Amino acid sequence: LTDRLSSAFRHLRSKGRLTDADIDGTIREIRRALLDADVALEVVRPFTARIRERALGEEVSQALNPAQQVVRIVNEELTTILGAGVDRPLNVAKNPPTVIMLAGLQGAGKTTLAGKLGYWLRDAGHTPILVAADLQRPNAVTQLQVVGERAGVPVYAPQKGVQSDGGEAVASPGMTSGDPVAVARDAVELARTKLYDTVIIDTAGRLGVDEDLMRQARDIRDAVHPDEILFVIDAMIGQDAVRTAEAFDKGVDFTGVVLSKLDGDARGGAALSVASVTGKPILFASTGEGLKDFEVFHPDRMASRILDMGDILTLIEQAQRQFDEEEARKATRKMSEGTFGLDDFMDQLQQVRKLGSMKSLLGMIPGMAQHRRELEQFDEKEIDRTEAIIQSMTPEERRNPDIIDGSRRARIAYGAGTTVSAVNGLLQRFEQAATMMRRMANRGMNGVIPGFGG
Ligand code: GDP
Numbered sequence: 330l331t332d333r334l335s336s337a338f339r340h341l342r343s344k345g346r347l348t349d350a351d352i353d354g355t356i357r358e359i360r361r362a363l364l365d366a367d368v369a370l371e372v373v374r375p376f377t378a379r380i381r382e383r384a385l386g387e388e389v390s391q392a393l394n395p396a397q398q399v400v401r402i403v404n405e406e407l408t409t410i411l412g413a414g415v416d417r418p419l420n421v422a423k424n425p426p427t428v429i430m431l432a433g434l435q436g437a438g439k440t441t442l443a444g445k446l447g448y449w450l451r452d453a454g455h456t457p458i459l460v461a462a463d464l465q466r467p468n469a470v471t472q473l474q475v476v477g478e479r480a481g482v483p484v485y486a487p488q489k490g491v492q493s494d495g496g497e498a499v500a501s502p503g504m505t506s507g508d509p510v511a512v513a514r515d516a517v518e519l520a521r522t523k524l525y526d527t528v529i530i531d532t533a534g535r536l537g538v539d540e541d542l543m544r545q546a547r548d549i550r551d552a553v554h555p556d557e558i559l560f561v562i563d564a565m566i567g568q569d570a571v572r573t574a575e576a577f578d579k580g581v582d583f584t585g586v587v588l589s590k591l592d593g594d595a596r597g598g599a600a601l602s603v604a605s606v607t608g609k610p611i612l613f614a615s616t617g618e619g620l621k622d623f624e625v626f627h628p629d630r631m632a633s634r635i636l637d638m639g640d641i642l643t644l645i646e647q648a649q650r651q652f653d654e655e656e657a658r659k660a661t662r663k664m665s666e667g668t669f670g671l672d673d674f675m676d677q678l679q680q681v682r683k684l685g686s687m688k689s690l691l692g693m694i695p696g697m698a699q700h701r702r703e704l705e706q707f708d709e710k711e712i713d714r715t716e717a718i719i720q721s722m723t724p725e726e727r728r729n730p731d732i733i734d735g736s737r738r739a740r741i742a743y744g745a746g747t748t749v750s751a752v753n754g755l756l757q758r759f760e761q762a763a764t765m766m767r768r769m770a771n772r773g774m775n776g777v778i779p780g781f782g783g
Pocket residue numbers: 433434435436437438439440441442534589590591592593615616617618622
């Protein structure tokens with residue numbers, strides 16, 4: 330039985346491959362959504378080309394319309410690219426201290442992140458220390474000290490040595506003011522002797538990429554051999570993301586990305602741009618100015634945000650409505666011609682199943698709970714059972730259910746692995762649906778499947 334069923338479904342599902350015509354419109358929408366989200370043009374092009382290539386090879390799905398199929402592929406690709414480093418914990422040194430260096434443009438959020446990381450690590454039982462290696466701006470050191478105090482994490486700064494949160498100032502050995510490389514090196518040395526297990530080095534940034542700055546960052550890196558070099562990038566940066574990320578990738582060869590200012594209204598295209606051109610994992614997201622506005626990066630959420638799934642879903646719904654209306658028109662015509670049979674009933678069920686498979690798609694999107702509840706009403710297993718019964722009928726029986734007598738019902742039930750009363754129930758529902766559709770056809774309305782599951 331299972332073999333017969335699955336071959337029947339295979340037949341149902343292999344109605345050919347997706348064509349250009351099926352996917353062009355959707356690809357166009359996706360391209361627009363990506364550009365709206367400020368994904369860099371040089372990233373959008375190869376991305377959509379890859380989507381098209383994958384979509385063209387796909388078998389036409391019974392469960393999803395072409396637009397949905399393309400969006401499903403887009404979602405998968407996005408989540409794969411964005412999720413390259415997901416669940417990767419921070420690199421930790423074999424022999425403490427672990428050294429984390431922050432790099433990025435001025436205003437990206439490095440100093441703020443130093444505080445967040447420090448707070449987060451301290452909360453997890455670590456003993457971090459922040460290091461002020463940004464000696465470029467006059468008040469950069471003070472800013473880090475304020476951040477450190479708020480986070481309850483000591484700060485190592487060139488003039489004042491270590492300031493613990495208890496207010497105790499520890500003189501730093503071999504203090505050199507003015508040289509960020511020496512400050513970083515001294516801080517790591519101090520951490521080793523004073524048993525701080527993590528050293529977080531805040532570095533200077535410029536408004537634009539700058540070779541002097543990059544050399545300084547590289548010198549710090551080569552002096553302290555960080556276990557982790559985090560590239561901090563403002564999510565609002567837009568089209569400049571690619572150039573900036575490439576410069577820092579080449580300049581300091583960072584090991585991970587932190588996306589900052591995700592609390593703003595940027596759609597986050599920078600995330601896709603950076604991940605695409607560098608292949609480096611995005612580890613964290615910064616979502617505000619507060620110490621706790623910091624989280625592990627979620628690729629699936631970012632995928633929805635970039636695509637603006639609200640828009641995309643509207644597109645899908647439109648495509649679907651069109652498709653459904655066509656099907657409904659066909660069914661209505663058959664009704665009025667008196668040729669609506671169980672095969673048509675099954676087509677209608679497939680439409681319902683299509684809605685069911687929207688469930689998983691909708692599940693990813695916040696704020697769609699209401700639609701979700703509507704969809705929960707559809708029991709896909711019930712549809713499976715119904716289809717199994719219809720599959721067990723002969724073509725003649727499907728066209729003309731009136732001939733299905735007692736012995737035929739027993740045979741059908743046996744073939745579908747179910748009971749006669751289940752077959753009776755289905756025929757009854759079909760009769761109800763047919764009556765209702767006849768009524769609606771007479772009123773000239775487009776019907777969906779009435780009375781199903783009731
Ligand atoms: P740095 O130059 O890279 O050290 O950047 P800062 O840490 O000094 O941050 C620059 C500005 O951005 C400051 O006003 C921060 O309060 C703000 N900022 C940093 N991270 C975030 C964030 O995730 N969300 C928001 N809204 N503001 C942030």
